[in-house]
Amino acid sequence: MKPTDTKPPEMTDEHTVVSDGLAGGLSNAEDTPGISLGSSRMEKIRRSMLLTILPLVAAMVVGGLFLFALGRDPLAFYATMIHRAIISPSGLQETLIRMAPLLLISAGLIVAFSAGIWNLGGDGQFMLGAALVGGLAASSAEVMPRGLMLVLMLLIAGTLGAVWTIIPAVMKARYGINEIITTLMMSFIGVNLASLLVKVMFLDDRPGIQTPRTPVLDVADRLPTLFGTRVHSGVIIGVVAVVGVHLLMTRTSLGLRLKVLGANVKAAHHAGLGVSQLTIATFLLSGMFMGLAGGVEVLGVQGFVRADWNPSFGLVAVPLVFLARMNGWVTIAFVFLLSVLSIGGELATRDAGLPNQFGLLIVALVLLFMTVAEYFESRRLRGERTVWATMAVRFLSRGDAAGE
């Protein structure tokens, strides 16, 4: 059996797209004669906007239908959502705060997926980073200045996350064992281990505490907040991480090497790229970001870690990164969108008297519609059109002689 080349689907960027994706047509569609969709800059911008707005609106419409069927007012729902997440200053702060761990996790995923590595172990890496920081932060704050403590904690979190990828990394690099399973397994083990650490090693065992948890880090010792708001600097760290990863991928030779690895392992071998080392380096880098996300969440928001706590940010970040096609800027925008849906959706759902899980439904709809929009876009770029589009074009250009 030949070794598996499980690659993530096409990641288009400034470099040539893999042949196994939809490459062939992508470059030529704009020049193909007979397709009357122009290629001017205005057209491109219009198409971009359509691609983003349409699926969002479609998802909201379908969500609205659900609301209607349940006897709720869709307009009031979305109005509340937008107001809470963006307009109300306190709500906007919460939206930004929610972005911090998602951004860091996305950075880790971009690195991994670009290199064709399925790091699905984000939850375990996150939890171990969080658990260590939760356990050590409060006591460290007593013996060193706050700034030093924060930096130290972040280093520890990142290191833990990276360390937790070593086993899957080596198994893949040396033995070619598929990392989907290994990272998933390490994730489950990691989450259990984090819980064990909180209950046994890092337990705040003063009497009367009802849930097992680490000691709580004083609010004054947490990540500094920005401009007098409640938004903590972890958000900045997240943005810097994503932008940094984006620049790494697009501007550096290391990034190019990772992308070649992701595009075609054999080509990477032939180019003498040191596939083993690259693979391990990718795992470590990706895991570092995951662990960092856990540390930031503890140092910025929670202040402690409860046993059995697991927010599972990793799961929902995966589709985001894919939809953004591994592009850092688009990822930031999508993370913002997801935070809006979460924070705003929570209040809107509550006001509508619906169970909290309704918010999940909305997120799912947005994901699905955006994916569908990708489909139509890629088909168009390949020079094909659906029956509907063909009919639409014919209808619209029925007065022109130049139409098809």
Next chain:
Amino acid sequence: MSEALITALLVGAIAASVPLMLAGLGELISERAGVLNVGLEGMMLMGAYGGFVVALATGSTWMGFVGGAVAGGLVSLVMVVLCVRWGLDQIVVGIGILLGAEGLTSLLHAAQFANTYPRLGKAAAPSIPWFSDIPVVGRVVFGEPYMVYVTLIAVFVAGWVLRKTPWGLAIRATGESPEAVDAAGVNVVLVRSLATLSAGVLAGLGGAYLSLVSSGNFIPLMTGGRGFMALVLAMLARGRPIWLALGALLFGFATALTTALQIFGIDIRPEIVNSLPFVVVLVVLTLFGRDDYLPSSLALPYVRGER
């Protein structure tokens, strides 16, 4: 250490393994054809809900299983259309399915069952004269709910189909090299669609087993990660249904073991016991996983005319 207790523990072990076996079998088939269903958990959940609702309405467990199969199958149609037909990313759509199923079933539960929590009675099991009277074995081997036997038969049938029939060959070849299959004149999209559909149907049955037989209830998010465990078991089974069944049984026994240890007063930290199955998987991989054995085209969309 009474006979009744041993019986209950063994029955519990098998009950814990059946949903994994069903969902895992479906996933195994679809993965061999090259489709990865990250949303398997969502299909199980919809199957659990669909089965429960139908069984409540009709009073029949069998109808309930049909309902569960249909529900799971319908959900998998989303994968068929978006991923197999249109070539969209399987991971993204899978997660979308998962979140959507969780949201939808929780909503429906809140609307329908939150004030009454209806429960189903015990599932029917065969009663064979003489055989059923054997202590322990009588109940465990001959007295399981009928669906258990259906599941075991399904495992053997799937194994035989995959290895010995043209359909099985088509599935396996599609997973390895869709281009070759296409060139040979077999409809790749059809093969993958059917494989994905069987994943949905079987996952739906697995979920229905949870709500109809194992617990007699429907509670939001009741699948509790079993879909992911089934995913892992399918990957670990290296494409062989028998190994999948054994893996599921192993996992079920490990789960029942945690209960047994406590009843007998042996104390091990639950986190350690709960991690054991995953550690076992890693060990097995290290010892036996040297060759990469997942189908080469797993999770890659096939578009005719590319490459």
Next chain:
Amino acid sequence: MGKPTKIRWRGWPLMVTVLALVGAACASSTASTTTTAAPAAATTTAAVVAAPKVTKVAVAAPEEPVDFGWNQQGVEGAQAAAAAAGIEVEVAGGLGYDAPTQTLRQLAETADLIFAHASGFGDAAKEVALETGVPVVVYSSPDAREPGVAAFVGTSAEEGGYLAGILAAETTMTGTLGIVISADDFNWNRHSGGFVAGACSVNPSIDILLVQIGEAAYGDVEGGTRVTESVIAGGADVILGNGDGSSFGMIRAVETADAPAGADKVWFIDVIGNKTSVDTENVLLSSILWDFGPTYLQAIKDVDAGTFGDSNYVLNLETGGIALLKTDNIPGPLWDQLETAKAGIIDGSIEVPAAETRAEVEALIGCGS
């Protein structure tokens, strides 16, 4: 391969979309949130000078309040208290445990008192209270108490457990009782420890099986069924079931399992909520009821009087926060026996152990022999 393709940055169209939606929202908004300036970063102690009249309370619960258990009792208690005080109540259920801080802040924008109804919310709630000046009722730890800021509600759940233990020991025909817990949970351990002690007080040679479903298996309904079936097969004919969603699995096992040798039927004792209305097969012997209404009402009054946070609250037999549910399945004389025991606990003549860890509960099993 063709020429390279540039990706389009689709970020800014997204921003435009959002802004357009914002415009539409402003036009038709009926949202209830009102804030102007953002509060300053967390300060240390917030001073409460005059005690404002409470006009609205809020209750935050981790699960939806349809569980016939912790969440439902808490929300119903808050609603009852609000009704009694003639004020508004906002219910925030199904929050999960991941980031309660953000919801609590949002609730603090309009509420004058928040019931942070989960032990895992307590630390976040206190921080929000210090930040916003809105007092909170917490379940995290007695040390969280701070005048004007936070007060802790303790639950002497073991007192109810003791009564349940007496009830079970008097009802069992096999001499074996079962305790099923969905997690190594503080409150479950309190129930269980009291239960064991109460059973031992009736029959020192009683047999008790204690099984935990899993790590945090509160909603594992299949696990509840499976474990309870095993416990029944182990001989138990009265089961104390500590679970949230999983308790429905336990009940189903009690309803469908064959009674162990020597017993006619298997009984179930529930915790926290009152499942009588869903007890279709009549297996509910009783329940260790938790009633939050009186305590929450007292909290509202204390905020109005300016004495909130001067002392902690407690749910116990004396305050009525803990009670044993009286069902038709408890014979009259047995109920009188329970009432006598209840009086004994209240006046202190009966001492009930307060086990907090599972190990402590296990140490009690065997009745000290």
